[in-house]
Amino acid sequence: MKNSSYLYLQFADRIEKQIKSGVLNVGDKLPSIREVCAETGYSMSTVSKAYYEIESRSLIESRPQSGYYVSNISARTISEPSASSPILSSANIEREDLIDLVYGDMRAKDVTMLSLGFPSNELLPIAKLNKGMIQAMRQLPNSGTSYEEIQGNTNLRKEIARWSFTWGGALTEEDIITTPGCITAISHCLMTLTKPGDTIITESPVYFGVLQLAKSLGLYVMELPTNMTTGIELDALKKALSTKKVKACVLMSNFSNPSGSMMPNEHKIEVVRLMEFYNIPLIEDDIHGDLYFGSSRPTNCKTYDESGIVLCCSSVSKSLAPGYRVGWVSPGKFKKEILRTKLYHTISSPTITHEVVGDFLKNGRYENHLRKIRQILNHNCNNYINTVLESFPKGTKVSQPQGGFFLWVELDSKIDTADLYHLAMKHQISIAPGRIFSLQDQFSNCMRLSFGLPWTNELRQSIQTLGKLIS
Amino acid sequence: MKNSSYLYLQFADRIEKQIKSGVLNVGDKLPSIREVCAETGYSMSTVSKAYYEIESRSLIESRPQSGYYVSNISARTISEPSASSPILSSANIEREDLIDLVYGDMRAKDVTMLSLGFPSNELLPIAKLNKGMIQAMRQLPNSGTSYEEIQGNTNLRKEIARWSFTWGGALTEEDIITTPGCITAISHCLMTLTKPGDTIITESPVYFGVLQLAKSLGLYVMELPTNMTTGIELDALKKALSTKKVKACVLMSNFSNPSGSMMPNEHKIEVVRLMEFYNIPLIEDDIHGDLYFGSSRPTNCKTYDESGIVLCCSSVSKSLAPGYRVGWVSPGKFKKEILRTKLYHTISSPTITHEVVGDFLKNGRYENHLRKIRQILNHNCNNYINTVLESFPKGTKVSQPQGGFFLWVELDSKIDTADLYHLAMKHQISIAPGRIFSLQDQFSNCMRLSFGLPWTNELRQSIQTLGKLIS
Incomplete structure (x- = not known):
């Protein structure tokens, strides 16, 4: 940098x-x-x-x-949260009551949603998207009421391919399959590459959506030790891959959810090398990649993928319009199989919103918008860190993400953030307790805070209230 | 009637x-x-x-x-196509080359698409939908750029529930979960109710999308004997259910794809009774139910479901706007499980198009539109049947559907419609060969013709050309 x-x-x-x-x-x-x-x-x-x-x-x-x-x-010398060391076995998922609770909050009004990982409305270019919608109705055959072709909207695929230059990729529209959102892309990848009883590798802590998806597909999850700054630990990854029991690996190389970690380039290169060597596909979730705070777009694992072993998934749900359901996968050598899975389970993405996003990417508006949203997220992040450091008890450890939406906060080991969740909800504050990000008994003294909400005095007070509740 | x-x-x-x-x-x-x-x-x-x-x-x-x-x-005394009698075993799916071919045609220009089962653009109320889109942008919070709640758009769910009175249902909005299209609804049902290696029951011939979905999920399919007028044969169904090997049943009770059959009310009642007795869920695909030619909306199996054993799936993709990706399931007693599957694999449907359809249903426009499209489909159907009878060789058998999109045509047993497919494509005519509608070696002398295209002289000539090619 x-x-x-x-x-x-x-x-x-x-x-x-x-x-x-x-x-x-x-x-x-x-x-x-x-x-x-x-x-x-x-x-x-x-x-x-x-x-x-x-x-x-x-x-x-x-x-x-x-x-x-x-x-x-x-x-200040900020203490970074500790690296994880989950037990190196694969566990099948038992409980999700806490997740149901946190998701159940989505509709609650007057609650400060520090738990949810998507951009607040203030960050979205709604007027410009509406203009795009009207234009798309005029441009699209039948105003977008018809099915698209199976692989997805050509304009959108062209623009995503063009956009790949920002992370050092050189994709063409033939290398992209659109999906209605990033999670559907990951779901299609897992459905294509695994069958029930198989084991997949993830970071730890890991986005609970991946754990839920794995459960739904009958997969075992092997969580690997993860450094909160540099991501999954390479020695552990190598050891796990060499057991040959693993069918796929799911990673976020940039601004991981929830830890905020970013793999250094050398790590990304080494991960791709390992996956190639053991011939095990890597499902990369790069949904936060465009939301960097540094001077340039970080690479991802796909950047270093020459053999097609990486299936890189992303969407605009974190940066532009979650409700548009615009996601995609760059499936490498698994294109034919992923295309069939899409045809069987989805048939076609929503025609009009995919056209709108394609157009938005084409005309430089996305770049302008990203510049703005990145700056705001960076400001928010700094303000969150400052306020946490000021108002949380001494000894609190905080991640220092270089992008994305999430702070990972580690409290005194005696504190249970599941209890804190209930306590905070009485004060109209919703947090994401650490233990929902693992199948194992880990992270019960951790929590994920989203800094996607606009920074206000009320928000500062909410974080201060959290600090008091912890004390 | x-x-x-x-x-x-x-x-x-x-x-x-x-x-x-x-x-x-x-x-x-x-x-x-x-x-x-x-x-x-x-x-x-x-x-x-x-x-x-x-x-x-x-x-x-x-x-x-x-x-x-x-x-x-x-x-004329029209000969109805013969009832099917597949071998009563469950077969795993091996080939889909022919399906890939027929689907590959979707993009071909200047081809008369007698193969595809969706409404031609002339049948869609595009101007009205565009108006609805502009209104939805104004009405929706954040113009529809945000996630919806997990169960789906409340207005849409209310209207679908209200609409259930047309088939004798009395649903409330709590009984509906929206999905991005009907096939995703069926996919979510199968993912929730089965695991790989399980067996499901279908009609025979059966919509190839169901066969593909089953293959993708590692399911065995037991195709049951089916009458081309009254649908699946009840004795066979009873026998199959009593073996206790079956985990779910997928049926189209109204204007089945591809046979066009409609189960009489007594059959629907008996099917629901059997499913309840054996405690095996029925996934009902009622996507054609609103497209009846008679004087009133036929019931479906859900009409007679008191215990919640029926998961009734549908969408507006055949009647209003395929590209909008608006579908739903009324999941009966499996609501909690289906809701989780949706959350894990889809998260949220496209917000704006679901609002537009909810609004379209509310203001009586859907009813007016259906009246028009039904009348056109009925005209088309009669014209197709007449032209087939005039120009196809003697001995040709044709179904007489009372609704939907499809004619099922049975030719002399020596004719292979896979060959006919290739021959017809040389004349820019695409048909759906019968054998793609079964995993077994059946229906090679049958084909499915869609009458969703507007009736024109060129279309008449295309059917006449088909007749010549067969002779």
Whole structure:
């Protein structure tokens, strides 16, 4: 990320040094962008990009109508949540009462939903999407009332393929199959690649939707030790793959749900190499990949996939319009089989919403929108971390995600976040207790907080209330 | 149907007698509606309903700008296709090359698609749906970009529940779960109720989509003997259920795909009784139920289901807008399990199109639209039957569906419709060969013709060409 061939990165690195060395202290106001331009001779664009970059490193924060200040995260030594060490066996899923509860809350009004992982309405470009909808009705044959072709809307597939350059891919429209959402893409992959009684590998903690899907398909899940910053541990992965009992692996290489971890490039490369070596397909969920806080789009495992062993799934449900049901999979060498599974279980995606998203991707609007949503999520994330550090008991550990929607918070081991969930709901606050992210008896002192809600005073108070409840 | 407490039915019965007894002969013009009113004192409405009823019995046909004529079907003794007698074992599915071919045609241009079972665009109320779309964008929170609640759009569920009165049901919105299309509803039911290696029962011939779904889920299919007029044979069903090897049954009680058969009410009642007795769930596909040619909506098996053993699936894909992906299931006592399967594999249906259809159902527009589409399908059906009888070799047997989209045609046993398929494609005509509707070596001299295309001279010529090719 710190490729100093760029002026703005050189400048950002310099400011970082000043902060780390104490030249700039917590709360100090940075010179305005104009002032820096006048002093240094850099362009406005270079300086704003540099400030944006430093902000994305959580070193400074912008205050509306005031300017940039050295953030208090910069000085604190934040404790990262511990790596997981689940028992290395595969467990079949028994309980989901807690999940039913958390999902049941979706309809509850007047509850601060720190539990749910999707963008708040304020973040969505609704007016532009509505325009797109009217245009799609005009453009599509029969206004989108007919079936699409089985593989999916051609415009959308072309744009997703074009978009793959952002993560170093070079897909064509033939490499994409659309689905009504990312979870349906993962479901189709699992249905195609496994049969009941098979075992799959996941991270731990892992998105509970994957656990539920596995249960529904009669699969055993082997959760592997996972580092909260760098993702699944490679030694454990290698060992598990070498047992030859595993039929597929499901991973989020970028801003994983719930831990927020991002696999370094070397890890991604090594994971792909291992999957190829053992000839076991990798189902990659890259749904958060576009929501990075850094200066450029991270790669994913598909970037390094030359043999077609990676099935990369994604959607716009986290970035654009969950209700449109627009997802896809880039199925590598399993295209024919996935296409049949789609035909058998889905036939066709919703024609009109897929056209709208294809069009939105085409005209650069998606890029503009992402720039905005990334900046907001980054701000929110910093504010959440600050408030958690201020109001939660000493010893609280917090992840420092470089993108996505989620903070992973680890409390004192005596605290049970399932109890906290019930307590917090009495104060109209919903959290996602850690134990729903594992089949094993783990993470009972952890919780996932979504920072997809817009940052307000009420939200700050909700987090402060959580802190008091924990104390 | 011939409930003579209605004036129009009394009058229709009288005309039927005149035709059957030879008072009216093939080609005779009937008096105009005005003339009949003047003669009989009946109202315009009574006489037109009577004529519509007689037409639905295939006894008369209307010619545009001319009037009603005694149809030549009325006089011919049409041979119904033979009942099926598959070997009573369960077979796992091996080949689908032919299906891939027929589906591959979907994109082909300039081909007369007698193979495909959905309404042609001319039959869809596209302008009205577009208006609904604009209204839905205004009405829905966030213009439909957000997730719905898991069970589905409340307005839509209310309207589907209200609509159940047409088939004698009394559902509430709590009895409905929406899905993105009917096949996804059936898929969710099968995933919930079966596991790989289980056996399900179907009619024979059976919609190939059900066979593909079964294959994808690792299920064995036991095809039962089926009468082309009255549907699955009850003795065979009873025998199969009593073996206790069966985990679910999938049936179309109305205008079955492909045979066109409709189970009489007594059969529907007996089927539900049997399923209850053996405690085996019935997945009913009632997608054609609203497309009847008679005077009233037929019941379905769900009508007679008091214990919740029937999961009734349907959609608007055959009647309103395939591309909208609006389907549903009324899951009876399996609601909790089906809801979980939906949550795991789909999460949420496309928000906006489900709202549009809910609204369309609410304002009586659906009823008006159905009246129109039913009349057109009925006309088409009669014209198809006439043309087949005129141009196909003697001995050809044709079903006489009372609704739906499909004619089932049985040719001389020496003819292979798979060969005919290839031959016809050279003349830009696509048919659905009979053998794709069974896992066994059956129906190779049969084919399914869809009468969803608008009736034109070109279409007549296509059917005549088919006749020549067969000769």
